[in-house]
Amino acid sequence: MIGNLNHVAIVVPDLEEGARTYRGTLGANVSDPIDLPEHGVTTVFVNLPNTKIELLHPLGENSPIAGFLAKNPSGGMHHVCYEVDDIIAARDRLEADGMRVLGDGEPKIGAHNKPVLFLHPKDFMGTLVELEQV
Numbered sequence: 001m002i003g004n005l006n007h008v009a010i011v012v013p014d015l016e017e018g019a020r021t022y023r024g025t026l027g028a029n030v031s032d033p034i035d036l037p038e039h040g041v042t043t044v045f046v047n048l049p050n051t052k053i054e055l056l057h058p059l060g061e062n063s064p065i066a067g068f069l070a071k072n073p074s075g076g077m078h079h080v081c082y083e084v085d086d087i088i089a090a091r092d093r094l095e096a097d098g099m100r101v102l103g104d105g106e107p108k109i110g111a112h113n114k115p116v117l118f119l120h121p122k123d124f125m126g127t128l129v130e131l132e133q134v
Contacts, residue, residue: 079128
């Protein structure tokens with residue numbers, strides 16, 4: 001059901017500094033920041049030959065990652081994102097197997113302008129999982 005690893009997301013306390021570290025110190029290709037108000041984050045993508053790293057920073061007071069950053073002031077890994085061909089079929093199969101989809105269960109448009117869903121970390125060995133339809 002799952003395909004490629006699309007990205008690993010890391011919450012950072014300073015998005016500019018994070019992008020500068022990946023761009024300058026590691027020599028990576030780094031995107032410009034993208035505000036995603038519907039998700040409450042600003043994101044930057046570090047483009048690697050085989051996947052991406054997504055740097056996340058809270059956007060607005062009600063950001064869902066603000067609590068994560070409060071508990072982890074230095075930042076840290078937030079989630080992994082896997083590609084799926086059909087997000088509705090993947091959701092239905094996962095729910096039939098007892099997995100919990102976060103939110104209302106309906107896909108939202110993610111940073112790549114594609115439908116995404118998040119799966120409860122307690123169902124995946126403590127890891128928040130994002131599915132993105134490709």
